[in-house]
Amino acid sequence: ANLRSRGIALENTAFKVLVVDDNAGNRALAQATLEDEGYTVILATDGNEGVQAFEREAPDCVILDIRMPGLDGPAACEQIRGLGHGQDVPILFLTAQRDVDTFDRALRAGGDDFLTKPVQPSELTLRVQTALKLRRMKAELREHYDLVRRQRDDLMRLHLQKERLSQFVVHDLKNPVGTLDLCAQQLLRDQQLPERAKRTVQRMRDETRVILHMLLNLLDIGRADEGSLVPRKDTVLLDALFDQVQRDLDLKAQGHGVTFVRAGETLAITGDPELLRRVLENLVENAIRHAPEGSAVRLAARVVESGVAEIRVADQGGGIAPEARNKVFDPFVQLEHGERVVERTSRGLGLTFCKVAVEAQGGHIWIEDENPGAAFCVTLPLA
Numbered sequence: 001a002n003l004r005s006r007g008i009a010l011e012n013t014a015f016k017v018l019v020v021d022d023n024a025g026n027r028a029l030a031q032a033t034l035e036d037e038g039y040t041v042i043l044a045t046d047g048n049e050g051v052q053a054f055e056r057e058a059p060d061c062v063i064l065d066i067r068m069p070g071l072d073g074p075a076a077c078e079q080i081r082g083l084g085h086g087q088d089v090p091i092l093f094l095t096a097q098r099d100v101d102t103f104d105r106a107l108r109a110g111g112d113d114f115l116t117k118p119v120q121p122s123e124l125t126l127r128v129q130t131a132l133k134l135r136r137m138k139a140e141l142r143e144h145y146d147l148v149r150r151q152r153d154d155l156m157r158l159h160l161q162k163e164r165l166s167q168f169v170v171h172d173l174k175n176p177v178g179t180l181d182l183c184a185q186q187l188l189r190d191q192q193l194p195e196r197a198k199r200t201v202q203r204m205r206d207e208t209r210v211i212l213h214m215l216l217n218l219l220d221i222g223r224a225d226e227g228s229l230v231p232r233k234d235t236v237l238l239d240a241l242f243d244q245v246q247r248d249l250d251l252k253a254q255g256h257g258v259t260f261v262r263a264g265e266t267l268a269i270t271g272d273p274e275l276l277r278r279v280l281e282n283l284v285e286n287a288i289r290h291a292p293e294g295s296a297v298r299l300a301a302r303v304v305e306s307g308v309a310e311i312r313v314a315d316q317g318g319g320i321a322p323e324a325r326n327k328v329f330d331p332f333v334q335l336e337h338g339e340r341v342v343e344r345t346s347r348g349l350g351l352t353f354c355k356v357a358v359e360a361q362g363g364h365i366w367i368e369d370e371n372p373g374a375a376f377c378v379t380l381p382l383a
Contacts, residue, residue, distance in 0.1 A: 015039050015040065015060045015061065015132060016039070016040045016041075016042060016057060016058075016059040016060050016061075017034050017039045017040070017041050017042070017059055017060065017061045017062070017063065017128060018042045018044065018050065018053055018054055018057065018059040018061070018062045018063070019031060019034075019041060019042070019043055019044070019063045020044040020045075020046070020047065020049070020050030020053075020062065020063065020064050020065060020068070020073070020076065021044075021045070021063075021064075021065040021068070021094065022045055022046055022065060022068045022069060023065070026065065026094070026117070027043050027045075029121070030063060030094075030124065031043060033121040033124055033125060034124070034125070034128065037125050039128070042057050042059055046068050046069060046070050046071060047064075047068055047070060047071025047072055047073065047075060047076035047079075048070055048071045048076075050062070050064065050071075050076050050080075051071070051076055051079045051080060054080050054083070054086065054089075055083065058085060059089065060089065060090075060132060060135070061089065061090050061091075061092070061128055061131055061132055061135075062077075062080065062089060062090070062091045062092070063092045063094055063124075063128075064076060064077055064091060064092070064093050064094065064111075065093075065094050065095065066093055066094070066095035066097060066102060066106060067095065067096075067097065073093055073095070073106070073109075074093075074105050074106055074108075074109035074111075075109070077091050077093075077106075077109040077110050077111055078109050078110060080110075081109075081110040088135060088138065088139070089135070090112045090113070090131035090132065090134065090135050091110060091111050091112055091113075092111070092112060092113040092114075092115060092127055092128070092131060093106040093111045093113070093114050093115065094115045094116075094117060094119060095114075095115075095116060095117065096116065096117040097116075098116055112131055112134075113127055113130075113131060115127060170215050170218045170219055170222075171219065173211075173215055174212070174215050174216070174219075177208060177211050177212045177215060178212060180204075180208045181205060181208045181209060181212060184201050184202075184204050184205035184208060185205065187201045188201055188202065188205070202251060206251070206252055213278065213281070213282070213350065214349060214350075216278065216353075217278075217282075217349040217350060217352070217353035218349060220275075220353055220356065220357065221331075221349060221352060221353055221356055229356070229357075229360050230360075231271065231272035231275055231357070231360050231361045232272045232273075232274075233270055233271065233272070234270070234271070234272065234273055235268050235269075235270060235383040236268065236269050236270070236271050236273050236276055236383070237266075237267075237268050238266070238267045238268070238269060238301045238309070238311065239266050241273075241276060241277060241280060242262060242280070242299050242301075244277060245277065245280045245281050245284055245299075246260050246284075246299075248281065249281065249284055249285060249288065252285065252288055253288050253297065256288050256289070256291065256293065257293035257294055258288050258291045258293070258294075258295060258296065258297055259295075259296045259297070260296065260297055260298075260299065261296045261297070261298045261299070262298075262299050262300070263298060263299070263300040264300035264301040264302045264312075265301055265302055265303065266301075267301050267302075267303065267309050267382065268382065268383035269309050269380045269381060269382055269383055270380070270381045270382070270383045271361045271363075271380050271381075272357075272361060275357045275360070275361065276357075276361075276380075278353070278357070279353070279354045279357050279358060279378070280311070280313070282350040282351065282353060282354050283313040283354060283376045283378075284297060284299070284313055285350070286313075286350060286351065286376070287313050287314065287315035287317075287376075288315075290315055290317035290318065290373075290374075291315040291316055291317050291373070292316060292317060295315070295316040295317075296316070297313065297314070297315050298312070298313070298314040298315075298375075299311075299312070299313055300312045300314070303382065304379065307381055307382050308379050308380070308381060308382065309379065309380055309381070309382050310377055310378065310379050311377070311378040311379075311380070312375050312376070312377050312378075313375065313376045314370045314373055314374070314375035314376075315370070315373045315374060316370065316372050316373040317372070317373050317374065318372075318373075319369060319370070319372060319373055319374045320367055320374045325366070325367040328351050328367070329351050329352055329354070329355040329365070330352065331349050331352045354376075354378075358378055358380070361380060362380070362381060363378055363379050363380040363381075364378070364379050365377065365378050365379075
């Protein structure tokens, strides 16, 4: 009746508060104050009795006197915190001592709040209410955190499953695409094949090679992410590598009205021959795609410092803005300026693969101005 006359919510009757104090007057005051607010109060006269009452009653809040015979407040707090269900229960210390050392000891023991005697009933009630509200907020935040963590774990699991599926698909596609390329080569060797048919088959082969390169790039980027891309170290003659790439891409260059220009020194470098061939093919193909008709793609090699060679693949196209030069190595990137697409777009993972493959061999790759155009520069160790 007293609670209803004062308009106090009866919901507090669901909470139990443990009061541990060796002073009977303090216990009586705390009990009267809290019961008047609707709390169920449990009393204990010392630290040991308080710990036992906590284990038995599982209260929602604890008020601990600091100075008590036997097991004092901080020691009792440490024992309560050590119990499985004692981690999250708010513990309020009540003491007549007003020194910093006592305050620090109470906090180190795991206390949540610190009240000094004599405490006003209204302050005691307010501190208990605040402690319980904070506990509820922590519980709600923990629930939200657990939900977000479960969602994150589910997304990660789906992502890993998707990656695994992609690897299987890419690996299984490699064989039929390779077979298509082989069939196209056989058709091109047929001397009786009409010229128009040869051009069609050649185009089919070019596009098949693009698909095959994309598949290989995906596989190697996946291996790099897993840390399993281990390049083979061998001696690679750059002139021979340039010759091979020119032969493979000569028809594509002719189709774009582009020629090749060679410059620089005859050098031998250390690296993985297959990875280096694919890096150079990607860079030259990228240059052909962006070179204006009637212009040249320039392939050059030189020694830039002791033990280091530089390969440059340059075109005379639109160039790449300085602030965008790192972005072109990101997967599926499209460079934009405001609402206008500028200079270049990446069709897939070719340049991403180049960066991964070059860095896996201890080299570096970057872009410089060519005035006009852009030059892709690669450094690798000399043989």
